Amino acid sequence: MNRTVEAPNKTIKKILRKMIDNYKDWHEQLPYALLGYRTTARTLTGAIPYLLVYNTEVVIPTEVEIPSFRIIQEAELDDAEWIRKRYEQLGLIDENRMIVVCHGQLYQQIMARAFNKHVRTRLFQVEQLVLKRIFPNQEEYKGKFAPNWQGPYMVQKVLSGGAVVLAEIDGQEWLRAIN
Incomplete structure (x- = not known):
């Protein structure tokens, strides 16, 4: 879902929750909730x-x-x-x-x-073995029962800002740096 739409909808929903007693008449209070949202400083x-x-x-x-x-x-x-x-x-x-x-x-x-x-900043050295974390929004994510880590990988290059270029154990270098 688009985050630029999600945040205002969440805020409008909170405003409506404070304004209504039951969920049946929320549509009647919506114009007032929108007015309150639109006239409030961000x-x-x-x-x-x-x-x-x-x-x-x-x-x-x-x-x-x-x-x-x-x-x-x-x-x-x-x-x-x-x-x-x-x-x-x-x-x-x-x-x-x-x-x-x-x-x-x-x-x-x-x-x-x-x-x-x-x-926490971590310093990596070239040829150090590391594991790569799999986050839920990544393509590699397979569900909550799948492993949370991939690897091991070898650090090929250390870039500024904590980013590193990884390589497979067999030496095949990744195209992208990761942080």
Whole structure:
């Protein structure tokens, strides 16, 4: 399954679970759950997607019924002044997008640092015998009762960053390096 679709669906499902009592009327609450999801700031970017596209905040249905200060201010502007203010806002859209890019890079650095705390680096030498782990998402995976390791293999080359080029015991070198 595509992970870019899976994460939002999981989040929307969590929102729906909090909103409904029984599973029969979830479809009636779905528009409200989607509105909540679409108007919430994302952790990675620190911004609401609507804000990044249109450089203005979303007007939720409640604000139409009970006008907020922002809505009252915009309603009192004449057309020419509203257009001028909107044009100024759109001029700042590139600046806002750059702020989001910086925020995303900082977030990725924080996540990488947290992940790398738990990574143990291992140093390999040429001609050392090693086993290769078989992960469930690999082609070699045969099910939960199959072995978790393949090998032994011989380390043919040691590359930077912990990657190695393996070879079969008979000397046949692999085309790809593995990490």
